[in-house]
Amino acid sequence: MSNSHNPFSVTSPENLSDDLMVQLFVDVYSDFPKIKMASHTFIHGSRGTGKSMMLRYLEPTVQMKANKCTSPTGLDFFAIHVPIKTSNLSRIEFSRFEVAPYLILAEHMLVMHCLVKISETLAKVCNESCKSDELQVFFEKSFLNRLRLKQSIPTSCQNYFREMISIAESIYNEAQTYISKHAFIKEDILPYEGNLFGWLDFLVPFIKDLQSLSFIPNKPFFLMLDDADNLEENMQKIINTWVSTRVIENVCLKVSTQLRYKTYQTVSGAFIESPHDYTDIDITKVYSSKTTKFYERAREIALKRINIHSHDNIITPEDFFPPDEAQELRLKELADEIRKKNEEGEGRAQRPSDDVTRYLRPEYIRRLGRSAHSYSYAGFKSIVDLSSGIIRWFLEPAALMYSDCQSVVMSSPITNIPHGIQDAVIKKWSKDFLDVELQKLETSAKRGPNELDQLSKLRNLIDGVGMLFQRILTEESLSERRIFTIMLTAPPSYELSKVLDLGVQYSYFQRSTVGSKEGYGRNMRFSLSRRLGPYYKLDVSGFAGNLSVTPEMLQLALRSPKTFADERFKKLLLPSSEIGHEQLSLFGD
Numbered sequence: 322m323s324n325s326h327n328p329f330s331v332t333s334p335e336n337l338s339d340d341l342m343v344q345l346f347v348d349v350y351s352d353f354p355k356i357k358m359a360s361h362t363f364i365h366g367s368r369g370t371g372k373s374m375m376l377r378y379l380e381p382t383v384q385m386k387a388n389k390c391t392s393p394t395g396l397d398f399f400a401i402h403v404p405i406k407t408s409n410l411s412r413i414e415f416s417r418f419e420v421a422p423y424l425i426l427a428e429h430m431l432v433m434h435c436l437v438k439i440s441e442t443l444a445k446v447c448n449e450s451c452k453s454d455e456l457q458v459f460f461e462k463s464f465l466n467r468l469r470l471k472q473s474i475p476t477s478c479q480n481y482f483r484e485m486i487s488i489a490e491s492i493y494n495e496a497q498t499y500i501s502k503h504a505f506i507k508e509d510i511l512p513y514e515g516n517l518f519g520w521l522d523f524l525v526p527f528i529k530d531l532q533s534l535s536f537i538p539n540k541p542f543f544l545m546l547d548d549a550d551n552l553e554e555n556m557q558k559i560i561n562t563w564v565s566t567r568v569i570e571n572v573c574l575k576v577s578t579q580l581r582y583k584t585y586q587t588v589s590g591a592f593i594e595s596p597h598d599y600t601d602i603d604i605t606k607v608y609s610s611k612t613t614k615f616y617e618r619a620r621e622i623a624l625k626r627i628n629i630h631s632h633d634n635i636i637t638p639e640d641f642f643p644p645d646e647a648q649e650l651r652l653k654e655l656a657d658e659i660r661k662k663n664e665e666g667e668g669r670a671q672r673p674s675d676d677v678t679r680y681l682r683p684e685y686i687r688r689l690g691r692s693a694h695s696y697s698y699a700g701f702k703s704i705v706d707l708s709s710g711i712i713r714w715f716l717e718p719a720a721l722m723y724s725d726c727q728s729v730v731m732s733s734p735i736t737n738i739p740h741g742i743q744d745a746v747i748k749k750w751s752k753d754f755l756d757v758e759l760q761k762l763e764t765s766a767k768r769g770p771n772e773l774d775q776l777s778k779l780r781n782l783i784d785g786v787g788m789l790f791q792r793i794l795t796e797e798s799l800s801e802r803r804i805f806t807i808m809l810t811a812p813p814s815y816e817l818s819k820v821l822d823l824g825v826q827y828s829y830f831q832r833s834t835v836g837s838k839e840g841y842g843r844n845m846r847f848s849l850s851r852r853l854g855p856y857y858k859l860d861v862s863g864f865a866g867n868l869s870v871t872p873e874m875l876q877l878a879l880r881s882p883k884t885f886a887d888e889r890f891k892k893l894l895l896p897s898s899e900i901g902h903e904q905l906s907l908f909g910d
Contacts, residue, residue, distance in 0.1 A: 327720050327723050327724055327727075328626040328627060328629050328723070329626055329716050329719035329720035329722075329723050330716075330720050331713055331716050331717060331720065333373070334373045334374045334376075334377035334378075335373070335377065335402075335404060335407075337377070339380075339382050339383045339386050340386065342374075342377060342378055342383045342386075343383060343386045343387045344625070344629065345622075345625055345626065345629070346374065346378050346387075347618055347621040347622050347625065349371070349375060349618055350375075352607060352614055352618070353375070353602050353604070353607070355600045355602055356375065356379075356575065356602065357379075357397070357398065358573075358600070359398075359541040359569055359570075359573055360569055360573055360599065360600050361564045361567075361569060361573055361574045361575075361576075361598060361599035361600070362573070362574070362575050362576070362599060362600045362601075362602060363576050363577075363578065363582070363595075363599055363600070363601050363602065364376075364575065364576065364577040364578070364602045364604065365577075365578050365579075365580055365582070365601070365602065365603045365604065365605070366577075366578075366579070366580070366603065366604030366605050367579065367580060367604075367605050367711055367828040368579050368711075368713070368828070369711045369712060369713025369714060369717075369828075370604040370605060370710070370711050370712060370713070371604070371712045371713075372547070372577040372579075372604065373404075373547055373548075373577070376400070376402050376545045376547055376575065376577060377402055379398070379400040379402075379543065379545065380400055380401070380402050380442065381393045381396060381399055381400065381442060381445070381446050382442075382445050382446060384396050384400075385446070392448075392536060393446050393536060393537060393538055394535075394536060394537070394538050395538070396538050396540065397538075397540055397541075398538070398540050398541045398542070398543050399532075399537055399538055399540060399541075399542050399543070400542075400543035400545055400575075401435070401438050401439050401442050401542075401543065401544055401545060402438065402442075402545050402547060403434065403435050403438045403544060403545055403546050403547060404547045404548065405546060405547055405548045405549055405551050405552060406547075406548050406551055408430075408431075408434045409497065410427070410430055410431060410434065410552060410553075410556060411551060411552060411553050411556075412497075412500050412501075413504075414500045414501060414503045414504050415427065415500065415553065417503045417510060418503075418510060419510075420555070422510065422513075423555060424555065424558075424559065424588050425517055425519075426496060426499075426500070426513065426517070427555065427556050427559060428519050428520065428559045429496060429517045429518055429519065430493060430496050430497070431556065431559060431560075432518050432519060432520065432523060432524050433489055433492050433493035433496070433518070434493060435524060435544060436485075436489040436524070436527070437486060437489045437490055437493060439528075439531070440482050440485035440486040440489055441482075441486055443482045443485070443531075444479060444482035444483060444485075444486065446536070447478050447479060447481075447482060447536065451478040451535075451536050452535060452536075453477070453478055455534060455535060456478050456481045456534075457474060457481070459481075459530065459531075459534060460474070460475070460481045460484070460485070461474070462530075463527060463530035463531070464485055464488075464527070467518075467523055467526065467527055468488065468492070468516065468518070468523075469516055470488065472484065472488070492515065492516070492518075495515050496513075496515065499511065499513055499515070520559075520562070520563045520566065521566060521568075524572075525566075525568050525571055525572060528542050528544075528571055528572050529571050532571070541569075541572075541573050542571060542572045542573065543572075543573050543574075543575050544572055544573070544574050544575070545574075545575040545576075545577070546560065546574060546575070546576045546577070547577045548577060548578070548579065549576045549577065549578055549582065550578040550579055550580070550581035550582045550583070554583045554584050555588075557582060557583055557584055558584060558586055558587055558588045559588060560574070560576060561584070561585055561586060561587045561588075561593050562587040562588050562589070564576075564593050564598050564599050565587050565591065565593050565598055567598065574599075579826075580605070580825060580826050581826055604710075605710060605711070605828075605831060606831075606832075606833060615705070615710050616702075616705055618712070619705045619708065619712065619715050620638055620701075620705075622712065622715070622716075623638040623641070623642075623701070623715070623719070624637070624638055627641050636736060636737075638701045639700075639701045639702075640736075640737060641701070641736070641737050641738065642699070642700060642701035642704055642719075642722075642737070642738055642743060643699070643700065643737055643738075643739075643740055644697070644699050644700030644703065644740060645697035645699050645700075645740040645741075645744070646740075648696075648697045651685070652681060652682070652685055655681060655684065655685055655688075656677045656681050659673070659676050659677050659680055659681060659684070660673040660674075660676070660677055662676075663676045669800055678863075679801065679802075679803065680802065682803075682860040682862055683794045683795070683802040683803060683860050684797075686794060686795065686858060686859075686860060687794070687795040687797060693795075693858045694858065696858065697740060697743075697744045698743070698744055698747045698748070698854070698855050698861065699740035699741075699743035699744045699747070700740070700743070702862070703747075703861065703862070704718060704719065704743070704747070706851055706854075706861045706862060706863075707747060707751070707851050707852050707854060707855075707861055708851075708852070709828070709831065709850045709851045709852055710831070711828065714852060717750070718746050718747055718750045721746045721750065722738045722742055722743055722746045723735065723738065725742050725745075725746060726738050726739070726742055729742075747855055748855045750852070751852055751853060751854065751855035751856045752855075752856055754829075754850075754852050754853060754856070755780070755783065755853065755856055758827075759776065759779070759780055759783075759827075759829075762776055762827065763776045763777065763780075772823075775819055775820050775823050776823065778816075778820045778879040778880070779820050779823050779824050779827075779829065781878055781879050781880060781881070781882045782820055782821075782824065782875070782878045782879055782882070783824070783829055783849070783853065784878075784882035784883075785877075785878030785881075785882030785883070785885040785886050786807060786849055786878065787849065787853060787856065787857035787859075788857065788882060788883065788886040789868075789885070789886040789889055789890060790804050790805060790849065790857060790859055791857045791858055791859060792886065792890050793868070793890070793893065794858075794859055794860060796890075796893075796894075798894070799893070801866040802860075803860055803862075803863055803866065804866050804867070804868050805848050805849050805851065805854075805859070806846055806847065806848040806849070806866070806867035806868065807846070807847050807867065807868050807869075807870045807875065808835060808844050808845070808846045808867045808868065808869045808870070809844055809845045809846070809847075809869075809870060809871075809872055809875065810844065810869050810870065810871050810872070811871065811872050812845070812872065813845070813872045813875070813876075814872060814876060816876070816879070817872055817875060817876050817879065820879060821845075821847060824847070825847075828850055828852075829849070829850050829853070830847040830848060830849060830850065831847070831848045831850065832845065832846070832847055833846045833848070834846060835867070846867055868889075868893070870889060874888065874889060
């Protein structure tokens with residue numbers, strides 16, 4: 322492994338070569354089998370959960386290298402990656418248009434953007450085995466005729482697809498230019514002189530023709546719209562309308578979002594529904610559940626990156642990210658003390674091991690007292706715990722640790738990251754999440770006063786919940802002290818709901834539900850991101866309980882976090898108060 326190369330650096334999947342994609346990718350499709358199914362699928366997940374990596378890996382050129390096949394005909398599907406962020410589809414000039422012309426023009430542009438990406442992919446997979454006469458017929462009848470164009474015939478198969486890219490980009494740019502002109506006029510909307518193309522009248526029939534080519538597999542065709550929640554709401558309605566047509570025998574839409582998809586209405590006002598029209602995947606929920614495989618996935622990813630250039634002497638992630646051995650020794654001594662106390666009849670659980678699991682780290686942090694800031698979060702498992710099921714949150718601090726280590730180890734290859742460097746990076750990374758990243762959101766010029774107010778309330782809510790959890794952790798009289806989750810006893814108000822939604826959107830909270838004690842309905846549950854554990858001096862190694870809170874009391878935290886923490890903590894110490902003991906740990910104990 323080159324000492325100058327940082328193996329944990331986060332690179333956009335679009336910028337990775339096919340070879341590096343195959344080398345770095347860890348197969349997660351057993352966790353999300355619906356992605357490869359012949360169905361329309363929405364893939365939701367916080368930023369950094371690996372959605373783009375999963376979609377990019379499905380592209381034909383990557384799949385051919387991964388499956389060691391020379392032709393796309395050996396693939397189980399033919400997938401086109403369509404990144405929305407590079408599309409320039411969210412134009413402020415669209416506000417000049419009434420709904421009907423907007424929908425027609427916006428769909429036309431989305432179709433052309435897809436056509437460009439389809440043509441680029443075809444150019445990559447076409448080789449000398451492609452039949453020139455077959456491509457000529459396809460180019461003339463399926464491409465030019467459907468676009469109502471007349472064009473000279475290219476001389477090679479590569480030129481066919483280069484010409485297709487050029488033509489599709491030209492039509493797309495024509496629409497962009499037309500829209501841009503409306504920024505400089507005050508009169509009525511200009512007439513559009515170009516041809517317009519839609520989903521059913523152009524794109525679906527075109528894909529049908531494409532599937533008849535001999536070098537294209539007669540298998541499902543996936544159109545993967547990445548980061549679709551970056552689109553304006555009416556354009557999302559266009560995608561929903563495509564989903565509602567249920568043309569999955571020809572093309573399946575795979576739509577990824579960062580939890581900001583605004584609507585499931587079609588342009589006609591109807592709603593698409595799961596599972597009739599599409600299937601849903603929430604990566605964040607899957608990787609923060611009790612049955613998660615996230616730990617082993619993170620370990621596989623770390624193992625590949627640590628040893629990317631190594632052929633011998635494989636280094637394990639546990640050896641590369643060692644814990645603080647002195648702290649581990651003190652924890653072992655405290656574990657023996659807790660175990661002995663239980664065996665002498667002074668414990669709380671039936672088994673000594675249960676008391677150790679439940680109280681070891683909370684008690685250790687409590688005994689540190691004012692020195693709780695010295696608690697070390699170093700160690701591979703601790704870094705994975707802190708990542709809260711978001712793979713980028715493992716890679717980002719690991720990259721920072723590696724970079725800091727490079728400045729110390731100038732010549733020899735890096736074989737491990739000292740625990741002191743790990744702990745320092747983790748604590749700054751945790752602090753920056755609240756004091757820097759939330760501050761950036763609050764000062765963003767793009768945000769209106771309403772969202773600025775919500776972000777201010779979100780900061781208060783995080784502070785109130787964090788302070789409360791820290792008090793619970795260090796309260797010796799409580800039977801359960803590892804709390805990271807609040808459970809609402811009733812539906813939240815509109816104000817509280819909006820703030821919680823914002824917290825989930827930016828990954829400060831993770832949302833789930835749990836069955837109510839009454840036996841009917843479900844209660845909403847919100848887990849504080851474990852990335853904030855070091856900020857509030859919490860035990861991130863596991864959390865086994867959820868604290869019930871009324872919406873009215875939680876609403877108090879929006880304006881006075883300390884008052885909320887004081888009031889709820891006082892009630893917690895009353896005999897009638899209790900903490901639910903459902904195991905919520907990402908990886909178990």
